Amino acid sequence: GSGGDWCSKTTIAYVNHKCVAMDDADLATHAKAMDLFMGDWEGCNPIVMDGTDKGVAEAEAYEAKLKALNMPTNEAGMPVFD
Numbered sequence: 001g002s003g004g005d006w007c008s009k010t011t012i013a014y015v016n017h018k019c020v021a022m023d024d025a026d027l028a029t030h031a032k033a034m035d036l037f038m039g040d041w042e043g044c045n046p047i048v049m050d051g052t053d054k055g056v057a058e059a060e061a062y063e064a065k066l067k068a069l070n071m072p073t074n075e076a077g078m079p080v081f082d
Helices: 029-036 055-068
Strands: 011-013 045-047
Touching: 045 055
Parallel strands: 011 045
Antiparallel strands: none
């Protein structure tokens, strides 16, 4: 793979607007990213949905994953990404 030291220090957070399995090559953002570029980024930490069809549970689980990163937040309490 093309992963370097930067990969082990990198967290990528993205979300799919559909409740689909994360390996669904047609619908899942994560599957597309893995195929296009992230599959070669060894050591990178993607924050993704769990891949169920339970929208509310997916949103809650994703929020918990983001909060666990202890990222800086803005005045509204939203995480700040760079």
